[in-house]
Amino acid sequence: MPSTSLGNIWLIIKREYLERVRQRSFIVLTVLLPAIVGGAFFIPAKLSRMKSSKTQHLVVVTSDQKFGEIVRQQLLSSAKTDDEKAGADKSKENSGDKDSDDDNKSSNNYTIDVDSTPSDGERAALQDRVSSGAIDGYLWLSDDAVAARKITYEGQASSGFMEKSWLSGQLDRAILLRELAQRGVSGDQAEVLLKPVKLEVVQLKGGHETKANDKGMFFAILIMVMLLYMAVIFYGVSVMRAVLEEKNSRVMEVLLSSATSTELMAGKLIGVGAVGLTQIGIWITMASVYALPALAASASAGEIHIAPLTLVAFALFFLLGYLLYSSVYAAVGAVITSEQEGQQLQFIILLPLILAVFMMGPVMRAPDSTVAMWTSMVPFFSPILMYVRIAIQPPPAWQIALSLLLLVATIAGILVLCARIYRIGILMYGKRPTLPEIMKWLKYANR
Amino acid sequence: MCSTGSISESRGIAAGRADAHRRSSILGLPVNTVELNKIRKSYDEFVAVDDLSLVIRPGEVYGLLGPNGAGKTSTLRMMIGITVPDSGMVSMFGEPLRRAHTQRLGYLPEERGLYKKMKVLDQLVFLGELKGLSGHDAARRAGQWCERLGLKEWTGKKVEELSKGMQQKAQFIGAVVHDPQFVVMDEPFSGLDPASAMVLKDAFLELKNAGKTLLFSTHRMDTAERLCDSICLINHGRAVLEGDLGKIRAGYGKRNVQIKYEGDARFLDDPKLVQSFNDYGNYVEVRLAAGADPQDLLRAATSSARLSKFELMEPSLEEIFIEAVGKANA
Numbered sequence: 011m012p013s014t015s016l017g018n019i020w021l022i023i024k025r026e027y028l029e030r031v032r033q034r035s036f037i038v039l040t041v042l043l044p045a046i047v048g049g050a051f052f053i054p055a056k057l058s059r060m061k062s063s064k065t066q067h068l069v070v071v072t073s074d075q076k077f078g079e080i081v082r083q084q085l086l087s088s089a090k091t092d093d094e095k096a097g098a099d100k101s102k103e104n105s106g107d108k109d110s111d112d113d114n115k116s117s118n119n120y121t122i123d124v125d126s127t128p129s130d131g132e133r134a135a136l137q138d139r140v141s142s143g144a145i146d147g148y149l150w151l152s153d154d155a156v157a158a159r160k161i162t163y164e165g166q167a168s169s170g171f172m173e174k175s176w177l178s179g180q181l182d183r184a185i186l187l188r189e190l191a192q193r194g195v196s197g198d199q200a201e202v203l204l205k206p207v208k209l210e211v212v213q214l215k216g217g218h219e220t221k222a223n224d225k226g227m228f229f230a231i232l233i234m235v236m237l238l239y240m241a242v243i244f245y246g247v248s249v250m251r252a253v254l255e256e257k258n259s260r261v262m263e264v265l266l267s268s269a270t271s272t273e274l275m276a277g278k279l280i281g282v283g284a285v286g287l288t289q290i291g292i293w294i295t296m297a298s299v300y301a302l303p304a305l306a307a308s309a310s311a312g313e314i315h316i317a318p319l320t321l322v323a324f325a326l327f328f329l330l331g332y333l334l335y336s337s338v339y340a341a342v343g344a345v346i347t348s349e350q351e352g353q354q355l356q357f358i359i360l361l362p363l364i365l366a367v368f369m370m371g372p373v374m375r376a377p378d379s380t381v382a383m384w385t386s387m388v389p390f391f392s393p394i395l396m397y398v399r400i401a402i403q404p405p406p407a408w409q410i411a412l413s414l415l416l417l418v419a420t421i422a423g424i425l426v427l428c429a430r431i432y433r434i435g436i437l438m439y440g441k442r443p444t445l446p447e448i449m450k451w452l453k454y455a456n457r
Numbered sequence: 458m459c460s461t462g463s464i465s466e467s468r469g470i471a472a473g474r475a476d477a478h479r480r481s482s483i484l485g486l487p488v489n490t491v492e493l494n495k496i497r498k499s500y501d502e503f504v505a506v507d508d509l510s511l512v513i514r515p516g517e518v519y520g521l522l523g524p525n526g527a528g529k530t531s532t533l534r535m536m537i538g539i540t541v542p543d544s545g546m547v548s549m550f551g552e553p554l555r556r557a558h559t560q561r562l563g564y565l566p567e568e569r570g571l572y573k574k575m576k577v578l579d580q581l582v583f584l585g586e587l588k589g590l591s592g593h594d595a596a597r598r599a600g601q602w603c604e605r606l607g608l609k610e611w612t613g614k615k616v617e618e619l620s621k622g623m624q625q626k627a628q629f630i631g632a633v634v635h636d637p638q639f640v641v642m643d644e645p646f647s648g649l650d651p652a653s654a655m656v657l658k659d660a661f662l663e664l665k666n667a668g669k670t671l672l673f674s675t676h677r678m679d680t681a682e683r684l685c686d687s688i689c690l691i692n693h694g695r696a697v698l699e700g701d702l703g704k705i706r707a708g709y710g711k712r713n714v715q716i717k718y719e720g721d722a723r724f725l726d727d728p729k730l731v732q733s734f735n736d737y738g739n740y741v742e743v744r745l746a747a748g749a750d751p752q753d754l755l756r757a758a759t760s761s762a763r764l765s766k767f768e769l770m771e772p773s774l775e776e777i778f779i780e781a782v783g784k785a786n787a
Binding site for chain 2: 018021022025029033259260261262263264265266267268269270
């Protein structure tokens with residue numbers, strides 16, 4: 011009975027989809043996951059903001075009063091600009107009176123005193139003040155220490171990584187400024203000398219000049235890999251489970267008296283697949299609503315720019331990659347007799363995907379190389395590798411077409427094989443078939 | 458003597474009936490619902506069904522009988538196209554089995570084959586739609602059947618919340634919701650309490666009276682004896698007996714005697730009269746020796762005991778089966 015009825019496939023998709031979407035677990039997961047992920051991002055951010063909003067009281071100890079003032083200004087102004095970057099929305103009013111603020115003794119985060127009596131007694135007194143909590147820490151800038159560029163910071167809490175590198179950066183700059191001043195370079199001139207380089211890369215694409223957009227490209231690739239990975243791990247297993255469940259409950263037998271195994275497999279795959287896409291769709295919508303203002307801002311600032319071709323490739327390769335891996339899960343579900351067996355096989359299924367992620371590096375470095383070309387043709391790699399190539403530098407159209415064609419053909423092939431294993435597998439329960447047995451089934455089902 | 462039980466003969470019967478069908482279809486008589494012609498199925502070395510032939514006529518209740526593991530389920534699966542025979546032919550409604558035929562048949566598998574988490578009515582509508590009903594029609598008919606079988610309050614419940622008997626009823630509705638010509642049921646009564654079995658049996662008869670053809674498999678000979686018009690007895694994948702139940706029994710003759718007596722039972726020990734007997738306490742069932750005249754047994758019994766009952770009986774299906782299998786194995 012070879013003919014395939016689209017009506018049956020549609021009925022099976024519909025049942026599979028509706029039953030799953032109506033399940034409480036689906037609704038709970040759909041709502042809960044963003045809450046957890048959001049929490050994971052939001053709470054630490056909130057915590058760090060709470061910490062930084064507390065004013066830190068530092069003491070700069072140096073015999074050179076002028077140098078102490080330079081260090082203080084450097085720390086205050088840098089803390090100020092960093093703060094503006096973090097809170098883009100509230101920066102407007104603050105930035106206006108930035109200069110006047112600098113003269114003020116306290117910025118938002120730091121109170122810095124200059125102590126010009128570096129002596130052992132003073133040091134002991136400062137240590138007492140640190141332990142009693144009167145100050146948060148002090149910088150010991152004795153002449154020897156500065157000359158050796160070995161400066162000690164002693165504080166209540168051992169300084170975090172960010173703070174440490176920030177501090178040393180500011181001190182570098184302060185010392186440079188002092189050295190320049192000593193050599194007769196004025197403050198303004200020094201600023202000019204120390205202005206950092208901002209590199210802009212321009213990429214030539216088919217004769218057109220486009221601003222290379224590393225950020226946008228990076229995001230486009232990262233999101234693809236993450237989504238594909240997540241979708242395959244989350245929903246591939248549910249395809250496997252759906253097949254297994256049906257096998258064990260013998261619903262199959264009833265269904266096979268009405269529909270063919272190919273129809274069942276296709277319906278299951280697409281139905282469960284659509285559930286996954288729905289969930290991911292909901293999450294993406296939620297995330298983008300939340301992140302829209304920031305995204306819009308950076309997009310208008312030209313920071314993130316994703317080519318339309320990349321977006322199309324994203325949708326196509328994501329869908330096909332997802333289908334491909336799900337169909338492998340379905341095949342596994344048709345062969346195994348229990349979920350434990352499936353878990354053992356899970357790693358093997360994911361292996362090509364992991365390999366593809368490993369190969370991303372070389373392909374990104376040389377998207378036009380022969381290796382990149384051939385690996386991006388392999389169906390199990392192409393959803394990631396061909397997509398990466400398109401995102402970086404679109405390869406010739408025939409290569410994209412061929413890779414898509416191979417991908418689609420592989421999915422169809424796996425589906426047909428799967429349907430055969432399934433049909434025979436379900437009617438011989440009890441033990442996992444050996445590989446020779448599976449081969450025999452495939453041959454058998456050919457007849 | 459009665460040799461109807463041999464395999465070659467049972468095939469002969471089916472083949473003969475198939476010929477009769479061909480003639481009858483030329484004459485415009487109804488075509489057979491199912492014909493199996495020497496179907497064979499093996500799994501690895503194990504031969505599940507071995508050159509099995511049978512004919513199911515329209516409107517009859519047909520029993521596929523045999524012990525567990527005889528090949529009943531394998532035969533049913535091939536009959537409705539779930540599996541394909543290694544060799545042989547399956548015909549349905551007078552044509553080689555096609556996909557389109559599945560719309561006209563209903564199937565009730567041996568174990569419960571329903572989605573546990575799905576609501577009863579949704580499930581029945583889904584099964585009906587797969588058989589080509591519109592969603593609306595499927596819902597209407599499923600609702601009617603649920604009412605008829607006392608499942609009305611349960612239509613909104615999930616299948617897993619139903620008792621085993623209820624599930625079997627739901628499964629039955631799933632098999633008949635699209636009003637099929639031909640209903641195939643694998644062990645429909647297994648695991649059912651007597652009340653549920655009764656409801657199901659009544660539903661059976663209702664379908665039969667509506668002109669449907671029914672096929673069910675069972676290992677319970679007494680059930681088959683009460684319900685079937687025709688049977689096929691299979692053992693080790695082979696048909697041991699096939700055909701009209703009444704004719705099969707008549708072929709075996711009245712060779713059993715039920716005797717109720719008080720007193721000396723020495724008449725039972727005469728090997729010329731009695732081949733074997735089975736004492737049930739209240740009465741004893743005697744199998745006559747070959748060539749023995751029941752009148753001689755009656756005379757022998759009255760000479761030593763007082764009889765309150767002496768009845769010549771047709772053999773039970775169970776006895777026929779045991780005898781036929783014994784001959785086939787010999």
